[in-house]
Amino acid sequence: MNENASFPAPASAPVLAAFEGERLGYGERVVFEHLTLAVRQGERIALLGRSGSGKSTLISALYRRLSEAGRRVALVPQDHALVPQLSVFHNIYMGRLDRHGTVYNALNLLRPFRREREAVAPFAEELGLAPEILRPVERLSGGQRQRTAVGRAFFRGGDILLADEPVSAVDETQARRILQGMAERFPTLVLSLHAVDLALETADRIIGLKAGRVVVDAPAGALTRGELDGLYAG
Numbered sequence: 164m165n166e167n168a169s170f171p172a173p174a175s176a177p178v179l180a181a182f183e184g185e186r187l188g189y190g191e192r193v194v195f196e197h198l199t200l201a202v203r204q205g206e207r208i209a210l211l212g213r214s215g216s217g218k219s220t221l222i223s224a225l226y227r228r229l230s231e232a233g234r235r236v237a238l239v240p241q242d243h244a245l246v247p248q249l250s251v252f253h254n255i256y257m258g259r260l261d262r263h264g265t266v267y268n269a270l271n272l273l274r275p276f277r278r279e280r281e282a283v284a285p286f287a288e289e290l291g292l293a294p295e296i297l298r299p300v301e302r303l304s305g306g307q308r309q310r311t312a313v314g315r316a317f318f319r320g321g322d323i324l325l326a327d328e329p330v331s332a333v334d335e336t337q338a339r340r341i342l343q344g345m346a347e348r349f350p351t352l353v354l355s356l357h358a359v360d361l362a363l364e365t366a367d368r369i370i371g372l373k374a375g376r377v378v379v380d381a382p383a384g385a386l387t388r389g390e391l392d393g394l395y396a397g
């Protein structure tokens with residue numbers, strides 16, 4: 164780890180969220196004992212680490228903090244948080260529920276407005292979901308559900324995208340295309356990824372977690388594959 168290297172986002176870039184020696188966990192269960200970390204505008208961060216190292220816990224904490232600060236945050240949760248009985252169209256549309264009133268949303272649920280169908284269609288098309296657009300999500304494959312959750316985040320847009328294992332269920336070609344779409348749309352990204360190669364290609368900053376500790380925090384270009392593989396050892 165190169166502690167002196169500066170990240171591509173300059174130190175003058177605004178801090179969007181920061182933790183200073185904070186404890187994060189679930190009730191009695193402490194995951195991070197003493198987390199110190201700042202996310203600056205313009206950073207593309209990949210979180211790496213073994214299962215249970217704390218990636219989802221950190222993403223959830225960032226989501227709360229950014230939302231409380233009034234940032235527009237798009238989220239792809241690990242469990243996708245889709246409404247199974249509703250169509251791909253409706254699940255993607257949910258990314259902008261907060262832009263309309265309850266009556267508009269209820270009417271659109273019963274009989275989608277043409278304007279909304281036309282707004283959602285390019286996102287479904289880009290993610291290869293056009294043929295499934297009217298199908299209930301409960302009748303989709305795992306990869307199709309994951310792409311629906313990505314579509315909802317794309318449709319939402321915002322200052323920052325937080326995505327927890329957003330390409331774990333799709334093939335490598337699709338994964339690259341989706342990650343590229345994320346980078347083009349959102350000025351700031353925090354992505355939890357399992358594939359080290361994809362993380363190095365997509366991110367400019369890699370944060371490696373081990374049992375609730377930040378053990379790597381360096382520019383992607385300063386890290387070797389071997390250093391990152393070490394995150395998964397032992």
Ligand SMILES: Nc1ncnc2c1ncn2[C@@H]1O[C@H](COP(=O)(O)OP(=O)(O)OP(=O)(O)O)[C@@H](O)[C@H]1O
Binds near residue numbers: 194213220
């Ligand atoms: N709701 C919860 N209540 C109590 N403990 C939890 C809860 N969610 C996660 N944990 C624990 O917190 C630790 C970190 O979990 P977390 O889900 O953040 O890891 P992760 O790195 O995202 O794992 P994975 O790659 O498997 O998704 C684990 O030990 C896990 O068992």
